[in-house]
Amino acid sequence: MRAFGMLAFAVAVSADAAEPDETPAYAPPNTLEGAHFFEPFLSKYGAFEPSKDAAFDGEWAHETHMHDGLAGDMGLVVSSPAKKHAVSTRFAAPFDPKASGGLVIQYELQLKNRLQCGGAYMKLLSASEELSQDGFKAETPYTIMFGPDVCGTTNKVHFILRHRNPLSGEWEEKHLVGPPSPDVSDGQTHLYTAIVGTDNSVKLLVDNKQVKTASLLSKTDFKPAVNPEKVIDDAKDAKPEEWVDEPKMDDPEAKKPDDWDEDAPPRIADPAEEKPAAWLDDAPLKVHDPKATPPSDWDVDEDGEWEAPMVDNPDCSGAGKGCGEWKAKQISNPDYKGQWHAAKVDNPAYLGVWKPRQVDNPHYFEDETPYAMAPIGGIGIELWTMQSGILFDNIVLTGSPEVAASIAASAFEPRAAAEKASKKEDAKKDGGVMAKVKFYVGKAFDWCLENAMLVGATLCLGLLPLLLFCCMGGKKTAPAAAAAEPSSSSSAGGKKKAAASSEPGPSSASAADAADDTPEKAAGKKAAGGKKRTPKTE
Template sequence: MTHKLSVLLLLALALHASPARCDDIVDGGPAPETTVEAAKHGVDIPKFEPYAVPDAALWEQFTDVGAPRWKRSQATKKGEKEARYDGEWAVEDIKELVGVEGDKGLVVKSQARHHAISARLEKPFDPSASGLVLQYEVKLQENLGCGGAYIKLLTAPLKGEFSDDTPYTLMFGPDKCGESKVHLIYRHLNPVTHEYTEHHLSQPPTPPIDTLSHLYTLTIHMNNTYAIAIDGSERRTGSLLDDFDPPVNPPKEIDDPKDKKPADWEDNEKIPDASAKKPADWDEDAPLMIPDEDAVKPKDWFEDEPLLVPDPKAQKPADWDDEEDGDWAAPMISNPRCADAAGCGPWERPLVRNPDFKGQWSAPLVDNPLYKGEWAPRRIHNPGYFEDHGLYKLSKIDAVGFELWTMQSGITFDNIYLGSSSNAAALIADNVWKPKHDVELAISEAMRPKSPPAPKPGFADVLRMFKDRIDEILYGISTFYSVLQSEGVVSALRQERAGAFGLLMVTMALGWLGWNASIILGFVYRLVVAAPAPPPVAAANASTDNDTASPDSGAKADRKAAKSD
């Protein structure tokens, strides 16, 4: 009995110490607490509940621990030597911006590596029976700089390890590396050559690039049309016949590859006139542009003025040590005298077009008498022509897989549906994806940083602003006086900023003089023009002062004497 127990103990220790197989999927374990922020912002996170989808070729919610149906590839990329699919995968709880508590997904765990993983269907799926509906979720838990998140439907029968060389029926999903787009590529079997060709959707839609869960839906209808929806909204619809490059059906006629243009075929409608001669006065060396002889240097062009001058506002730093730091020099600024002047430095005449310029001479063109028209090879029946109106009848599908290169980890896949029911896909969108997306969106909006109110300026800010304005005014006045002394009042007033200060000073001076003149003139007016008249003097007694008697009194006496006579 003891011997048996010892054997069992050794066997258990050996199994515990044995390394895990490379194709095992790591279970990332329980997610850390992610509901704190949601609770702080009053957002309720629902708990995960499995959702049943009947009659699906594949319905994957990654509820099985370790996802046993998913097999990590051990192959080497065919397109690149020594490039193995060594990227790591894990089935684990979502850790960033959780919309459903306990929801697991298939997560890319490594950066700057090649990743490949696939899951075989219980039985091959035939899209030609009733169309195809493919839908799955993508969540970028980290900012995606360069990487793919598309899915491949692998052609039956699946053989060997999954790689970039594995035949696939259809590839669909987002990709971001330089250009962002949603791929849609299907492979078609040429019934004549019996070879597969890839056909890429032209003008693919652009995917959202954020940390929310986004739903990608592809529908292939049995009338050779397709529809691409993102988050339940149609983004691109069209025809499998018309919207893909190259088109599936080849042209009925092609150029005859054996037909060659005759050696004597003239397809030049015009030829140089062989009889034409270059005129004797044609100067091919005459320049196109010459100095303008009529130009005159502007009066306000300062040839002796440098373009840069020391900044008069600059001050030597208090901690500047001439012995260690060298002689201090003010930084250079644009010469204010050159700001409004016509120019500074050496003056040169502007260039104008040379009236004698003719350029290189060439003979004029005339009609080619041997012209036969544009040559084109004759058209023949295309031996590879076929007309396939059943493009929806895609090759049978044996498995689904992700074969990706990405510079970032955290790309997460979930709720993968493959079948033929648009109604089932719509119910998944309404009952599984949308509640999760709404919670993620609510948390994202609640956690968005609010713009802080603009701080009110303090006393120090106001004082600093006032000092800057005073310094600016003093600098403008100083510059104005400097130019005034050297160039005169006109040049000083033409300076952009100093002139403004000078004009302001002149205006203030004139205003002050006008105010004083008005006071003086008012005083003179009141003193001279509007002075009051002297008061009237009392008349002397007429009976005692005959010299001052009025003429009327004399007249009255005369009239009285005449009446008495």
């Protein structure tokens, strides 16, 4: 049975080693029908190009995903930690969300290293002269910024809309309130999707699951709101000096009682407690042990004057006994009242909470279609991160959620399933000795089930010799006890010889004298509780 178990285990291990690579073969598409922009990174940068700004000196790489869920599929990777990185692409024609019936931005992201401080977002760059003439820089205007950002207490999926005030012409960032938190530690590929509909709705999806909804017309979903308030506080209005905004006041008729002592402490010594008669004010808490004696081998000339060890003074312990300064225990002071305060009464002069008067907002406007945001001229990835290994893949910009869903179905979903299976398999293999034993025992069990006839035949062949041996085998004769005696005598003789050879030689006496002050003797002195006093010099 043991041989069969080892055989089955070996077969399972070899079968596991011989298993073919089940990673799905994948041929990423060059284009995506219905998408304004699609980048699968078939080459290192694809349609992107590194920023020419010298501040962005971080390097990029072209690598496969960490678990290689789709064989041969690669992405663009941030490869330099603690540096600034930037790449961008410019569209041949701007993307107009209004004309496209909305906006969908989607991309796959894998954090090969746990993101501790850095971003993994992208910017939808506004179609502007700055983008056309100067290329992509940190200050290049954008329309939307979307994606994870982690550092310190910040852990969120950004969605920021830059909106233009039609009256003042000023641009203002509108930040999504209550954004979701990304998973930055599992090493899996995640899919981030933002959908802006023609109804001004905003939907954020992570791995095809909706995690946040908002409205661009809401007064509370974005800060500040896209549309300003119609009336605002008058900046020129000020609270009158005589305005009383305290609803309560001290009772003017209240007086502190004559017997109210504000200086009385909250706790005092118990006046009813008396010092015990046996209490010794001047006695020490520690005394020399009167029962201790110096070791028999203590040499005053060599070891110094011996002192007994210190022990607790027996006169200081026991009922009614004690040593040192005596103090009565502390109790609550019955006369303690604390600081006196007059009682509060309604304030007859109270006018209420002051508020500045409201005036019409000179910058008020109402944008009923903020989804029709500034046209987008390109996409930029601009990061300053402490970690490397940030992989971007399958970036899609379109007006159709169905188009984005199609590439998610053909690329992300099979990748996610393969990565999940790969991670589960790795956990089984890398879970320590016991986990490996369980893993291969399970493999052996599965193999046995698949080869039941072969296992049965092997069991029969293995059990038949065992049955014959049990039924027909004889008993072995035990060796005579006398046969062991010579070896015992020989052993004893060896010990005697060894004992005889241990007689002291010519230098034994001097060695014994030298060993007189051995560590054992010092240990004996220490155990006796002695203390060596430094001899006085005369």
